[in-house]
Amino acid sequence: MSVQRHGLSVGMERTNGEFFLSVRVCGKLTHRDYRAMVPILESAIAGVDNPRINVFFDATELDGWEARAAWDDLKLGLKHGRQFNRVALVGNRRWQELSTRVGSWFIGGEARFFEDQAEAMAWLEEAA
Numbered sequence: 001m002s003v004q005r006h007g008l009s010v011g012m013e014r015t016n017g018e019f020f021l022s023v024r025v026c027g028k029l030t031h032r033d034y035r036a037m038v039p040i041l042e043s044a045i046a047g048v049d050n051p052r053i054n055v056f057f058d059a060t061e062l063d064g065w066e067a068r069a070a071w072d073d074l075k076l077g078l079k080h081g082r083q084f085n086r087v088a089l090v091g092n093r094r095w096q097e098l099s100t101r102v103g104s105w106f107i108g109g110e111a112r113f114f115e116d117q118a119e120a121m122a123w124l125e126e127a128a
Contacts, residue, residue, distance in 0.1 A: 005061075008033045012044045017051050018085075019044060020124075024058040029065045034072035041076075045083065052085040052109075054124050058117070059091040077106030086127045087111040088120035 006027030084107040097113040104111035114120035
């Protein structure tokens with residue numbers, strides 16, 4: 001019997017109109033994950049004119065997306081993409097790096113792939 005791990009951790013901090021979103025995923029991202037995560041983001045930025053969002057996305061234990069979750073990710077990018085300032089995706093697989101490049105097409109800011117968490121955080125802090 002194999003054990004399939006799955007989990008999603010979301011954190012949100014706000015300093016004036018700037019936001020820091022931290023996401024850590026284990027296993028495969030699901031539609032249900034987006035149904036949990038998107039309201040947190042939308043509630044946090046509600047009523048803020050021109051919010052700027054920096055994202056730290058730990059994908060080191062990410063196994064991929066369900067098809068419906070990939071669609072959810074695209075919709076999130078189309079709806080809020082201009083509000084994303086910097087997205088740092090930390091991973092360890094080539095397809096994650098390619099996903100970061102494709103995802104950058106749907107945001108107003110920058111997205112970069114990192115293999116080192118400290119380098120990702122340093123890059124995000126430059127934007128503050």
